[in-house]
Amino acid sequence: MNDAKNEKESENLSFELAFFRLEEILEKMNSGTATLDESLKLYEEADKLINTCSSRLNAAERKIETLIKNRKGELALTLDQKPITQNFDL
Numbered sequence: 001m002n003d004a005k006n007e008k009e010s011e012n013l014s015f016e017l018a019f020f021r022l023e024e025i026l027e028k029m030n031s032g033t034a035t036l037d038e039s040l041k042l043y044e045e046a047d048k049l050i051n052t053c054s055s056r057l058n059a060a061e062r063k064i065e066t067l068i069k070n071r072k073g074e075l076a077l078t079l080d081q082k083p084i085t086q087n088f089d090l
Contacts, residue, residue: 015056
C-alpha cells in the first residue's frame with residue numbers, strides 16, 4: 001500500500017520538485033551514509049521519479065512539436081486566438 005502511495009505522490013510532483021528530489025537522492029547515495037536497505041529504497045524512488053520526469057519532458061516536447069508542425073509562418077490558433085495543442089495522455 002505504501003509503495004502505491006509513493007508512486008502516486010511522485011506522479012503528482014511538478015517536474016521541478018521531482019528533479020530536486022532526484023538531486024537529494026543522488027547526494028544521499030553518493031555520501032556513503034545510506035544503509036543497503038535505505039539505498040535500495042532510494043533507488044526505487046529515484047526510478048519512479050526518473051519515469052515521472054521523462055514522461056513530463058516527452059509530453060512537453062510533443063506539445064511543442066504540435067505547435068511547430070501547425071505553423072505556416074504563424075501558429076495555428078483557435079477562434080479565441082490561443083495556440084492549438086493536443087493533450088497527450090501517457
